Amino acid sequence: MTARSLLLAAAEVLLGAFSVSPVSAQQQPLPRVVHAWAPVYPLFGPESGTVALRVTTDGNRVVRMDEQSAPNRLLAAAKDNVRSWQFEPHQATSFGVQFSYRMAPSACKCKTCGRAVTESIVMRLPTSVDVTGIQLCDVAVDRSWGERRSSLLDLPKRIGEGFVRLFTGSK
Amino acid sequence: MRLRGIAIGALSCLVAACVLRVEAQQKVTPELPWVSSAWAPIYPPIARAARIQGLVTLRVTTDGKHVATFDSESGPAFLVIQAKENVRTWEFSRHQPVSFEIRFNYKLFIPCEPVCECSGDRQESVTLRLPADVELNAPSPIICDPSAVIEQKK
Numbered sequence: 153m154t155a156r157s158l159l160l161a162a163a164e165v166l167l168g169a170f171s172v173s174p175v176s177a178q179q180q181p182l183p184r185v186v187h188a189w190a191p192v193y194p195l196f197g198p199e200s201g202t203v204a205l206r207v208t209t210d211g212n213r214v215v216r217m218d219e220q221s222a223p224n225r226l227l228a229a230a231k232d233n234v235r236s237w238q239f240e241p242h243q244a245t246s247f248g249v250q251f252s253y254r255m256a257p258s259a260c261k262c263k264t265c266g267r268a269v270t271e272s273i274v275m276r277l278p279t280s281v282d283v284t285g286i287q288l289c290d291v292a293v294d295r296s297w298g299e300r301r302s303s304l305l306d307l308p309k310r311i312g313e314g315f316v317r318l319f320t321g322s323k
Numbered sequence: 324m325r326l327r328g329i330a331i332g333a334l335s336c337l338v339a340a341c342v343l344r345v346e347a348q349q350k351v352t353p354e355l356p357w358v359s360s361a362w363a364p365i366y367p368p369i370a371r372a373a374r375i376q377g378l379v380t381l382r383v384t385t386d387g388k389h390v391a392t393f394d395s396e397s398g399p400a401f402l403v404i405q406a407k408e409n410v411r412t413w414e415f416s417r418h419q420p421v422s423f424e425i426r427f428n429y430k431l432f433i434p435c436e437p438v439c440e441c442s443g444d445r446q447e448s449v450t451l452r453l454p455a456d457v458e459l460n461a462p463s464p465i466i467c468d469p470s471a472v473i474e475q476k477k
Contacts, residue, residue: 190361190451273451275363318329 165226182247183209185277189236191229193253193285199223203230203251207278211244213237226253230281237278252282344465355423356385358453362412366404366429366447366461373397374463379406379427387420389413394422402429406457413454431463 179227182243207214214234219227274282370376379398390410396403406427432445448457454460 186365187361188365190358190363190453192361248422271453273449273453275449275451276446277363277449 158190180243180245182278183242185237185238186240187236187238188275188277189233190273191233191251191281191283192273193229193255193274193283199226200253200255201226202253203227205234205249205251206246207234207249208246209239209242209244211242212239214322225277226251226308229253233281247278249278250280252280254282254287256284325366339367354418354421355454356415356418356421358413359416360412360414361451361453362409363407363449363460364409364457365449366459367401370399370405370429371431371461372464373401373429375401376429376463377402377429379403379429381410381425381427382422383410383425384422385415385418386418387418388415391420398427399429403428405409409457415454416429423455425454428456428458430458430460432460434462434465 191202201223203226206218206223207221208218214237217231217234219231222230230249233251234249271286272282272284324431361404377399379396381396381403382394383420384392386413389414393407396407398406409427410425434445445460445462447462448458448460450456450460
């Protein structure tokens with residue numbers, strides 16, 4: 153009986169400890185970002201990936217960044233962006249930030265793609281940033297398609313001209 | 324009779340050609356310049372406190388690198404000033420000077436509080452689809468009277 157009550161007490165203590173942690177996390181609100189550069193997709197960086205950083209602030213700016221594994225170019229771009237952040241004065245704190253870089257398929261930037269996909273940046277500061285970039289298209293392919301497109305558009309006109317020639321008898 | 328049929332066919336083809344060409348011309352839009360750097364716009368705290376929201380539309384002309392002139396504007400006056408301030412920080416990759424429209428949509432949502440009705444568990448966010456569209460979502464100051472809500476639930 154005593155062992156059972158001891159087990160129950162231990163379970164209560166454990167449950168109590170777990171229930172305290174989210175409350176304490178809520179007690180310190182995340183600092184508000186008042187200035188930041190828009191994180192454009194790194195040039196010549198066609199890879200997609202996620203960068204997770206643990207940032208530490210001094211009450212105004214980010215003073216330290218601890219990264220987890222991420223592609224080098226994306227990591228550099230994410231860090232550059234975080235360095236531009238300026239916060240409302242707050243208690244020095246530490247929190248996680250996630251940058252998601254997604255590269256849309258190359259065809260969708262070109263005229264060969266009918267679907268309208270645009271570059272976009274979604275910032276939910278200071279915890280997450282999603283960047284969607286578009287891979288540049290193959291100019292040669294795009295040009296040949298453009299020529300075919302214009303010839304197709306001219307087709308009805310040429311048919312019309314053919315009829316006119318037929319009626320007038322001109323060549 | 325046969326000649327009449329041919330004539331009608333020809334006329335239909337010509338009309339179709341005209342319609343297709345007009346449609347094709349309408350679909351051609353000038354290539355928008357690529358924004359190489361910009362400050363992220365922030366929902367102004369004063370505007371949020373005053374519950375100012377709405378759509379700001381700016382027509383701008385670039386000089387090939389920056390926005391050179393603001394040709395027209397519409398929307399809440401305070402937000403127009405903020406949007407223009409942000410657009411002035413934009414830098415484009417080199418391009419032929421061009422004129423285009425930019426929309427800044429400032430939206431407030433009611434944050435979730437334990438007793439008040441709210442519009443879902445949303446988070447403050449900025450969405451940039453440069454250079455044409457910017458959307459800012461921010462929590463509005465609590466406007467509900469908790470006692471009234473409790474009374475209503477009874």
